[in-house]
Amino acid sequence: MENVRIVADSSSDMFSLDGIDFRSAALKIITDKKEYVDNILLDVEQMANELLSYSGKSSTACPSAGDWLDAFGDAQNIFCVTITSGLSGSYNAACVAKETYQSQYPDRNVFVLDSLSAGPELWLLIEKLKEYILAGQSFDEVCENIKKYSKKTGLLFILESMRNLANNGRVSPLAAKAAGILGIRAVGKASDVGTLELLKKCRGEKKAFAEIIECLEKFGYKNGKIRISHCSNFEGAVNLKNIILEKFKNVSVEIGKLGGLCSFYAEKGGILIGFEK
Ligand code: X90
Secondary structure (H helix, E strand, C coil): CCCEEEEEEHHHCCCCCCCCCEEEECCEEEECCCEEECCCCCCHHHHHHHHHCCCCCEEEECCCHHHHHHHHCCCCEEEEEECCCCCCCHHHHHHHHHHHHHHHCCCCEEEEEECCCCCHHHHHHHHHHHHHHHCCCCHHHHHHHHHHHHCCEEEEEEECCCHHHHHCCCCCHHHHHHHHCCCEEEEEEECCCCCEEEEEEEECHHHHHHHHHHHHHHCCCCCCCEEEEECCCHHHHHHHHHHHHHHHCCCCEEEEECCHHHHHHHCCCCEEEEEEC
């Protein structure tokens, strides 16, 4: 395949990729005072701190079809990965962009994958897309294979607060309530339809990590890749990585930082875990 580009929205927490042309389409975090564009230039820690001392309304916005078109640029073969359509309009906007792009350039290919997830599960999907493309697969082969692969990946999360999720209607206020209590961590997963599914409330990080190990086994993890991304909680991510390595031995675990959009919703201390089933 020639002239290939991978395009993902910023819920992937990726802003560049070695070895393949890559573009990110930014989501935005909006307050009455300021608009944060979730791109490589955003200082996520500073945003998190500013939001801590801000008590007004805050919300987010997905890329428009126009933003997606900009990210498509002039590529011939485009693989596009979006945050879950269960919580965002990003997938829809990307599909509109695909229609526009292909009516303008009928000989070009665009595939849009709804990740039904966020953060490090997209990391896995993008790594795998790169692998398929570099292995010389055709456009149609990559589409078929990535669809299959995406059914074999999952996302777990540990959250200390679900305030922003609840305030923006992404979880019920009732579900969010327990996570607001000091020391309580909400452990959950991305559901089959790409929404948040709460599994357990744990007192303390240690118990939450033990729960993650149980969940990994329960949801089909054996010895595949694991990608951990955190919001201002590198120490927690490292501890979790060590617990995973102790339990499963010799598996591939990498740690990354959440970008602006995921940090806004996962909040300080939040950890997201993408895994292969
Ligand atoms: O379109 C928009 O404004 C974006 C809305 C995004 C809403 C949710 C983002 C969640 C980010 C939080 C924990 C894990 C979520 C599991 C996803 C199914 C991360």
